[in-house]
Amino acid sequence: MPAPLNADSIRRAPKVLLHDHLDGGLRPQTVLELADEVGYRDLPAGDPEALGRWFRQAADSGSLVRYLExxxxxxxxxxRPEAVSRVSRECALDLAADGVVYAEVRMAPELLTAQGTPIEEAVEAILDGFAKGSAEAAGAGTPITVGTLLCAMRQADRWDEVADLVVRHRDDGVVGFDLAGPEIGFPPDRHPSAIALLDRAGAHRTVHAGEAAGVDSIVAALDGAHAERLGHGVRIADEVAEDGTLGPVAQRVLDAQVPLEVAPSSNVQTGAYPSLAAHPVGRLHRLGFAVTVNTDNRLMSGVSVTSELTDVARTCGWGWDDVQTVTERALAAAFLPEEERARLLADVVRPGYAALRA
Known part of the structure; x- marks a missing residue:
C-alpha cells in the first residue's frame, strides 16, 4: 500500500528546492537574538511566536510592497559576517530536517554591506554557513547539498560586482546568478556588461520574472538576461486560455521546457492570485509546463517545502506521480554537475519515492 499523500509522508520524501531567499527564512528566535546582539530596537514583537506571527500577517497583506517591507x-x-554565517547554517539544517536533499538558496550580498561588511566577505559568510550546516546535517543522518545563488538588485548598480562574484566563487558553492527586486521599470538587460561577463564564463542564471509583471517581463528575462529558469514565472498563465490554447510566449516556454520556480503561497500573499485554488500552478503542471514548487520566503509565508507541496497537492488533486514529477523536474533544472544530478536521482530521489509508493 502506498503511503497516504499527507504532510507526514511528504516530509519523508526527498525534495528539491530551487527558489528560497536566505533573508526570508530566518528562525524568529534567531532574529530576536541577532537584534539583541547589535542593539536593533525596531522589531515589532519581543517573543518568537509573536514575531513569527507578525511576519506572516504583514506579508499576508496582498501587497508586494508591504511584503517586501x-x-x-x-x-x-x-x-555582520558572523550573523550571516549563522543564518546560512540554520537554513541548511532547517531544510535538511524538512527532507530537502538539494536546495539552491539565494541572497543579494549587496544588502549585507550597509554596516560596512565588504561584499566579498558577505559571500564568504554565506558559503561558510552552508558548509557548516550541511556537514552537521550529514552527521545527523539528513544529508543535504546547498548551492548559493547570488542576486543583483534590479534597481541598483552592482550587477557587475555580483556577476564577478558568481564567476569567482563558482568552485566554492556559488551555482548561479539571479536578478531580484522590482520587475517594472528595471529591465533585466539594464547592465549588459554583467550579462556579457556571465555569458563569457558560461555562468548559470535564473531571473525573477512573471511575478509582479506579465509576459513581457518573461520575454525580457529570456532574451535580455539569457535566463535558464524563471523565478516565479506564473504570469505565463496570462497567455493560457480556459480551453488550454496558448499564446506565443506561453508556447515558447512550454516548447523549451523553461523551468518555472513557482511559489504559490507567496504569490497569494503578494496579491498575484486571490487564493491557492485560483493559482495556476495546477493548470500549468497539467498542461506540461516545467513547474517546480518552492517556498520563496519560509518565514514571511509561514511555510516549509513540506507544507507547500502538501497544500498544492491537496488543492490540485495531485497524487504521488505529480509530487515525484515536480521533484525530478526541479532536480533536472538544478545548477548541478551532471554526475551529481544523476547520483541524486538514482541513489536518493527515486529510491525515496519508490519506498513511499511500495
Missing part, C-alpha cells in the same frame, strides 16, 4: 528587519540583523 518585512525584509527590512531580517536584513538589519544580518549586517
Amino acid at each position: 518585512t525584509f527590512a528587519h531580517t536584513v538589519a540583523v544580518m549586517q
Whole structure:
C-alpha cells in the first residue's frame, strides 16, 4: 500500500528546492537574538511566536510592497559576517530536517554591506554557513547539498560586482546568478556588461520574472538576461486560455521546457492570485509546463517545502506521480554537475519515492 499523500509522508520524501531567499527564512528566535546582539530596537514583537506571527500577517497583506517591507528587519540583523554565517547554517539544517536533499538558496550580498561588511566577505559568510550546516546535517543522518545563488538588485548598480562574484566563487558553492527586486521599470538587460561577463564564463542564471509583471517581463528575462529558469514565472498563465490554447510566449516556454520556480503561497500573499485554488500552478503542471514548487520566503509565508507541496497537492488533486514529477523536474533544472544530478536521482530521489509508493 502506498503511503497516504499527507504532510507526514511528504516530509519523508526527498525534495528539491530551487527558489528560497536566505533573508526570508530566518528562525524568529534567531532574529530576536541577532537584534539583541547589535542593539536593533525596531522589531515589532519581543517573543518568537509573536514575531513569527507578525511576519506572516504583514506579508499576508496582498501587497508586494508591504511584503517586501518585512525584509527590512531580517536584513538589519544580518549586517555582520558572523550573523550571516549563522543564518546560512540554520537554513541548511532547517531544510535538511524538512527532507530537502538539494536546495539552491539565494541572497543579494549587496544588502549585507550597509554596516560596512565588504561584499566579498558577505559571500564568504554565506558559503561558510552552508558548509557548516550541511556537514552537521550529514552527521545527523539528513544529508543535504546547498548551492548559493547570488542576486543583483534590479534597481541598483552592482550587477557587475555580483556577476564577478558568481564567476569567482563558482568552485566554492556559488551555482548561479539571479536578478531580484522590482520587475517594472528595471529591465533585466539594464547592465549588459554583467550579462556579457556571465555569458563569457558560461555562468548559470535564473531571473525573477512573471511575478509582479506579465509576459513581457518573461520575454525580457529570456532574451535580455539569457535566463535558464524563471523565478516565479506564473504570469505565463496570462497567455493560457480556459480551453488550454496558448499564446506565443506561453508556447515558447512550454516548447523549451523553461523551468518555472513557482511559489504559490507567496504569490497569494503578494496579491498575484486571490487564493491557492485560483493559482495556476495546477493548470500549468497539467498542461506540461516545467513547474517546480518552492517556498520563496519560509518565514514571511509561514511555510516549509513540506507544507507547500502538501497544500498544492491537496488543492490540485495531485497524487504521488505529480509530487515525484515536480521533484525530478526541479532536480533536472538544478545548477548541478551532471554526475551529481544523476547520483541524486538514482541513489536518493527515486529510491525515496519508490519506498513511499511500495
